[in-house]
Amino acid sequence: MELFHAKGYNGVGVAEILKTADARSGSFYHYFPTKEDLLIAVLAKYDELLWPVVFEPAFAPARDPIERVFSLMAWYRNVLVKTDCRQGCPIGNLALEIGDVQPRVRERLAELFDAWSAGVHQCLDEAGGQLPADVDRTALADFVLIVMEGGLMLARAQSSLAPFDAAVGVLRDYFDRLLANAAEESN
Amino acid sequence: MELFHAKGYNGVGVAEILKTADARSGSFYHYFPTKEDLLIAVLAKYDELLWPVVFEPAFAPARDPIERVFSLMAWYRNVLVKTDCRQGCPIGNLALEIGDVQPRVRERLAELFDAWSAGVHQCLDEAGGQLPADVDRTALADFVLIVMEGGLMLARAQSSLAPFDAAVGVLRDYFDRLLANAAEESN
DNA sequence: GTCTATATATTGATAGAC
DNA sequence: GTCTATCAATATATAGAC
Numbered sequence: 001m002e003l004f005h006a007k008g009y010n011g012v013g014v015a016e017i018l019k020t021a022d023a024r025s026g027s028f029y030h031y032f033p034t035k036e037d038l039l040i041a042v043l044a045k046y047d048e049l050l051w052p053v054v055f056e057p058a059f060a061p062a063r064d065p066i067e068r069v070f071s072l073m074a075w076y077r078n079v080l081v082k083t084d085c086r087q088g089c090p091i092g093n094l095a096l097e098i099g100d101v102q103p104r105v106r107e108r109l110a111e112l113f114d115a116w117s118a119g120v121h122q123c124l125d126e127a128g129g130q131l132p133a134d135v136d137r138t139a140l141a142d143f144v145l146i147v148m149e150g151g152l153m154l155a156r157a158q159s160s161l162a163p164f165d166a167a168v169g170v171l172r173d174y175f176d177r178l179l180a181n182a183a184e185e186s187n
Numbered sequence: 188m189e190l191f192h193a194k195g196y197n198g199v200g201v202a203e204i205l206k207t208a209d210a211r212s213g214s215f216y217h218y219f220p221t222k223e224d225l226l227i228a229v230l231a232k233y234d235e236l237l238w239p240v241v242f243e244p245a246f247a248p249a250r251d252p253i254e255r256v257f258s259l260m261a262w263y264r265n266v267l268v269k270t271d272c273r274q275g276c277p278i279g280n281l282a283l284e285i286g287d288v289q290p291r292v293r294e295r296l297a298e299l300f301d302a303w304s305a306g307v308h309q310c311l312d313e314a315g316g317q318l319p320a321d322v323d324r325t326a327l328a329d330f331v332l333i334v335m336e337g338g339l340m341l342a343r344a345q346s347s348l349a350p351f352d353a354a355v356g357v358l359r360d361y362f363d364r365l366l367a368n369a370a371e372e373s374n
Numbered sequence: 375g376t377c378t379a380t381a382t383a384t385t386g387a388t389a390g391a392c
Numbered sequence: 393g394t395c396t397a398t399c400a401a402t403a404t405a406t407a408g409a410c
Contacts, residue, residue: 008284010197014404026376029405086287095344096283097195100273110344139353142341146354149340150333157282157297166326167333174361181364201386212387213394222386 001042005090008097009039036102039094043108046091047115055119065126066175069144072120073168076148077161085159088152091116117141132182147171188229192277195284196226223289226281230295233278234302242306252313253362256331259307260355263335264348272346275339278303304328319369334358 003012003020014035018025032038058075059068079087091112100106121141124131131137147167154163190199190207201222205212219225245262249255266274278299287293308328311318318324334354341350 006286007288008197008286010195011284011288013402015402024377025405026378026407030375033405035404088283092340093283093286095340096275096280097198099193099195099280099343100346101194101198106344106346110346113341113344136353136356139357142350143334143354143357146337146341146350147330147333148337150335150337153279153282153336154300154329154333156286157293157300159287159293159297163329163333166323167330169323170326170330174364177361177364177368200384202384211395213389213396216387217393220387 001045001090004039004042005087005093008093010097036105039102039105040108043091043094043105043112047108047112050112050115050119054116059123065123066130066179068123069120069175070168070172072144073148073151073171076152077164077168080152080155080161080164085155085161088156089149092149092152113145117145120144129186130182131178132185135178144171188232188277191226191229192274192280195280197284223292226289226292227295230278230281230292230299234295234299237299237302237306241303246310252310253317253366255310256307256362257355257359259331260335260338260358263339264351264355267339267342267348267351272342272348275343276336279336279339300332304332307331316373317369318365319372322365331358 003017014025014028017023017038018028028038032041054075055072058072062068062071076089079089091109094105095109095113098105098109117138118141121137124135124137124141131140151164151167154167155161190204201212201215204210204225205215215225219228241262242259245259246255249258263276266276278296281292282296282300285292285296304325305328308324311322311324311328318327338351338354341354342348
């Protein structure tokens, strides 16, 4: 998991994985027929950890559902902080590295993005009348994911938190306008 | 260029590059000391082609500067269409695949992102009073880039144009609100 | 299930004739 | 500058004893 995150799938060899894990190839290939199967297992682990490790800790400090969306952004910002802008989202990395060269992998990545977007969608639903009635919440949830992923990309490329922070600022401005619009509506 | 775009940097070997280009290794290594040097040369080519191949054709059909921003999004949408959602932005791919494992590459990618963002920034400047006076145009230009990159990522992962189109729709809604706000201001 | 040893292909890169 | 031949290292994966 850590090696794929740090170096990408093609950037790490099985030998390095074995050394890091202090495992032998006989054991490894007993459990995983191929390197790709290990990646699939890693993705299953990400799916398993999404709520307990990402959403729940990120959502905990915020009561307001819209604030939770921004707490989530802050959670990913913290990944940048902790790695000095060297690492972002492992799922996004793999999505662009693997593309559809490995179709099994692409399908799992799509599911992970769906699960992530669904978490944001839940916040938007909980926000209820705070948002205008005609907002496409599925599109908006995907949009939050897209801004997060794009923001991490630019932050890593520029080796700076600034583009990520600026993007979150613009997203905040957009939400502020949506909320103001909804408040107007309800009058 | 094509191979790196389709398979990523680590996903292509020099042998495949030589075969595709019908070149021999002696010639290749005469011009490029290492494979990384070829990648650097490819990035220089992207820099060279950015205006003539991307911005100018994308901007041509639109007179209004804000419309040009969305023509640019349409240009990238067309990459998805032409490749059946298999390919997106080669620069974004490399940004997430390489990260800062190869620092020389990361610096060039940052420059390319800067140049792209500057193109959007120019549109925003030309839009003048159409946008609210207090808009941070640098942040907004980066935001457009971020939405574009994130949108391509999700479209490729889902193998569907829908997430990209939805993201452009949300971005459009945001611009509409900014434009409406500016129109209000000027009254 | 885990171990050591190794197979086989491919990796990026080089040598040296022409 | 380009060619063929090839190097040394690494890639993923396997064999077979324990």
